[in-house]
Amino acid sequence: MEGKGVKKGYHCAWQIHYHIVFPVKYRKALLDEDVIGIIKDTAIGIQERYEIEIEAMGMDKDHIHLLYGGHPKMSPRRIVQIFKSITAREIFKRKPIVKKEL
Secondary structure (H helix, E strand, O other): OOOOOOEEOOOOEEOOOEEEEEEOHHHOOOOOHHHHHHHHHHHHHHHHHOOEEEEEEEEOOOEEEEEEEEOOOOOHHHHHHHHHHHHHHHHHHHOHHHHHHO
8 A cells, every 4th residue: 555655666655754954063153044045955966966855954054954855765865964074165165164163
C-alpha cells in the first residue's frame, strides 16, 4: 500500500524525514538577515545539485533547524557534511566579517 509522501526509486520506496540542528560555533549570535539570505540561497542550490529535499528550514540568531528528506543511499552524515561545508564556504566568501568573528 502506497502512503502519502512515499518517494520511489528504481529499487526502493521510502519516506524518510530528518531533523537536524546546526548551532553556530561558540553559540555566537551571527545569523543576521544577510547571512540568513545566503544560507537560503545556498540551500536551494544544494537541493538542486544533490538528492536532498529540504522540507523546512528555520533559523534563530545562533542556530539553524533543518527538516529534510533524502534517498536512503545518502546517509545523514553525508548530508550534514554537504550542507555545512557548502554553506560555510558561501558565507565566508560573501560576508568575510563572519569568519573574522569566529
